[in-house]
Amino acid sequence: MPIQYYIYFCLTLFSIGIIGVLTRRNAIIVFMCIELMLNAVNLLLVAFSKMHHGAALAANPASTAGIDGQLFVFFIMVVAAAEVSVGLAIIVMMYRNTHSVDINFLNRLKN
Amino acid sequence: MNAIIFSAVLGVLLMFSGIFFSKKSTITVIAVVSLLILFIVNIAENYGLFAITVDTKNLLSFSRFGLFFNSILIAATLIFVLLSGKEIENTSVNTAEYYALIMFVLCGISILTAFNGLLMLFLGIEIMSIPLYILTGADKRNLKSNEAALKYFLMGSFSTGIMLMGIALVYGATGSFDLVSVMNKPGSAGVEIPSFLKSAGYILLFAAMCFKVSAAPFHFWTPDVYDGAPSVFTSFMATIVKAAGFFAFIHLFESNAALLGPSWKILVSFVTVATLLAGNITAVFQQSIKRMLAYSSIAQAGFMLLALFSNNDLAREGIILYAVAYCMATIGFFAVLIKVKDYTFEGFNGLAKKEPLLAFSATIFLLSLAGIPLTAGFFAKYYMLASVIKSGGALWLVITAVLFAAVSVYYYFKVIQAMYFKEGNPEVNAGSAMYRTLLVLLAAAIVLVGALPSIVLNWFYF
Numbered sequence: 001m002p003i004q005y006y007i008y009f010c011l012t013l014f015s016i017g018i019i020g021v022l023t024r025r026n027a028i029i030v031f032m033c034i035e036l037m038l039n040a041v042n043l044l045l046v047a048f049s050k051m052h053h054g055a056a057l058a059a060n061p062a063s064t065a066g067i068d069g070q071l072f073v074f075f076i077m078v079v080a081a082a083e084v085s086v087g088l089a090i091i092v093m094m095y096r097n098t099h100s101v102d103i104n105f106l107n108r109l110k111n
Numbered sequence: 112m113n114a115i116i117f118s119a120v121l122g123v124l125l126m127f128s129g130i131f132f133s134k135k136s137t138i139t140v141i142a143v144v145s146l147l148i149l150f151i152v153n154i155a156e157n158y159g160l161f162a163i164t165v166d167t168k169n170l171l172s173f174s175r176f177g178l179f180f181n182s183i184l185i186a187a188t189l190i191f192v193l194l195s196g197k198e199i200e201n202t203s204v205n206t207a208e209y210y211a212l213i214m215f216v217l218c219g220i221s222i223l224t225a226f227n228g229l230l231m232l233f234l235g236i237e238i239m240s241i242p243l244y245i246l247t248g249a250d251k252r253n254l255k256s257n258e259a260a261l262k263y264f265l266m267g268s269f270s271t272g273i274m275l276m277g278i279a280l281v282y283g284a285t286g287s288f289d290l291v292s293v294m295n296k297p298g299s300a301g302v303e304i305p306s307f308l309k310s311a312g313y314i315l316l317f318a319a320m321c322f323k324v325s326a327a328p329f330h331f332w333t334p335d336v337y338d339g340a341p342s343v344f345t346s347f348m349a350t351i352v353k354a355a356g357f358f359a360f361i362h363l364f365e366s367n368a369a370l371l372g373p374s375w376k377i378l379v380s381f382v383t384v385a386t387l388l389a390g391n392i393t394a395v396f397q398q399s400i401k402r403m404l405a406y407s408s409i410a411q412a413g414f415m416l417l418a419l420f421s422n423n424d425l426a427r428e429g430i431i432l433y434a435v436a437y438c439m440a441t442i443g444f445f446a447v448l449i450k451v452k453d454y455t456f457e458g459f460n461g462l463a464k465k466e467p468l469l470a471f472s473a474t475i476f477l478l479s480l481a482g483i484p485l486t487a488g489f490f491a492k493y494y495m496l497a498s499v500i501k502s503g504g505a506l507w508l509v510i511t512a513v514l515f516a517a518v519s520v521y522y523y524f525k526v527i528q529a530m531y532f533k534e535g536n537p538e539v540n541a542g543s544a545m546y547r548t549l550l551v552l553l554a555a556a557i558v559l560v561g562a563l564p565s566i567v568l569n570w571f572y573f
Contacts, residue, residue, distance in 0.1 A: 003304060007283070014276055021269055030265055037272035041279045048283040051304075069282055072230055076275060079237045083271075086244050087264050093248060094257045103265070106258045 006047035013040035027101040113152040114221035121145040122214030129207025135200040142210040177224040187438040194446040198343040212242035220355040229288040247340040259339025266332040270322035277315030284309035324356040327385035337405035346445030354434040386413035387515040417495040421502035429494030436487035440479040452538035460535025475554040481523040487560035
């Protein structure tokens with residue numbers, strides 16, 4: 001499959017995530033949309049890694065060039081997991097005080 | 112490598128010290144000692160006396176500039192803990208955890224001052240940001256703190272997503288995460304890739320970095336987060352973390368700026384002017400001093416962006432001086448602000464009568480922030496402007512920056528006016544003798560650096 005398919009698919013997925021963040025009002029759904037953005041990046045990195053690695057293999061069968069993209073994906077997963085643990089704790093903390101996870105509630109600091 | 116290893120280990124030790132020591136002031140002493148150790152090992156590495164070397168496969172590279180900048184930030188954290196340790200103890204019951212989180216932030220900063228590729232840039236920024244989300248929400252019962260934490264978290268991880276997309280696109284175009292080769296490499300042979308990838312990737316990276324240093328038009332989170340977070344941690348976020356963000360921003364683009372073409376300069380100057388405008392003009396209309404400081408930190412970020420624009424040796428000296436001047440002045444002023452009960456301008460009325468020492472040091476901090484001669488802030492701004500002139504051509508940018516610096520004098524002097532020329536009886540906690548001594552020493556240091564900026568810069572060249 002040409003790489004363009006992966007690029008456009010990942011960009012679509014990423015855009016869905018961005019639109020979700022901008023339009024949804026529930027903190028947990030906003031959070032899920034952010035995760036969707038990260039996963040779109042993961043998929044794109046793996047696709048690019050495979051592409052670069054394939055090109056390097058054709059030139060030299062022992063080449064390991066292009067595998068660092070897949071390494072990056074593991075780091076993104078680890079950081080995303082750390083972010084989830086902190087983020088959910090913050091959402092729970094807010095829910096305890098306001099009994100709501102609606103981010104429209106976040107307007108106390110405006111004035 | 113010293114600072115990265117020691118900050119992580121000392122952070123874990125500090126976290127456990129909460130179990131063994133129930134007295135909060137003991138934990139503060141341990142934190143101060145840990146920061147001192149961290150400072151010493153970092154300096155030692157810079158002088159080549161004691162250095163742990165790990166083969167990082169070219170992911171990290173320790174330059175003298177980066178290590179020196181790291182030492183400045185660790186020293187600033189030390190001053191911050193010495194001045195505001197009492198307030199950290201009073202924030203909540205989990206004192207040891209807060210110090211541990213500050214150490215983890217420093218670990219992220221140590222990575223950011225040494226990164227040599229996009230992978231370490233990403234990890235450094237995340238290790239720096241995630242503890243900050245927690246520190247922002249440290250005041251658990253306070254709704255404003257909750258709101259600030261959630262806002263910071265959602266915006267922060269959103270911008271991380273944007274940055275990662277930028278990194279992925281750059282990787283697709285070049286097949287490498289290395290900082291230097293990224294721009295030069297045309298990409299793997301025999302692969303057909305769309306040509307927009309590299310420029311799109313760099314624009315996304317630029318936007319995400321602008322968000323992290325709160326440059327306009329990505330600054331909207333800053334006032335709310337800085338206002339809602341507990342004041343001690345606002346002071347930490349607005350100074351040390353922001354300076355580290357700037358170092359990363361400049362380091363990311365310094366070796367590649369020439370290859371990015373003329374549109375790069377237009378983009379950076381646009382962002383700089385927008386940041387100066389948004390920060391300074393909005394700060395004029397604030398009622399709360401804490402919120403005014405949040406906008407002023409955006410305005411100061413505009414000045415630091417000039418180093419990104421000019422990108423020469425003078426800019427590197429300038430960003431060092433700016434980090435020193437801005438960190439000292441803002442940490443000092445926040446230390447005074449915390450002691451005052453009411454954060455509005457009226458809350459400062461008549462402070463000079465009641466606490467002449469606090470008011471006098473606060474005046475020096477504000478003069479330094481405004482960039483008045485004989486304070487450190489003057490030479491910081493001077494070096495920035497000189498570097499832009501040296502890089503050639505952009506005289507209009509210098510004039511704009513000077514005009515906005517003049518605007519900033521208005522809102523800084525409003526505080527001085529309230530302290531000295533208005534009648535009032537502010538509620539203020541005078542603080543311990545050590546706090547007052549340190550405050551005066553800090554003010555003296557600002558005047559000293561303002562008179563002889565070379566004492567900071569000589570360290571850089573030693």
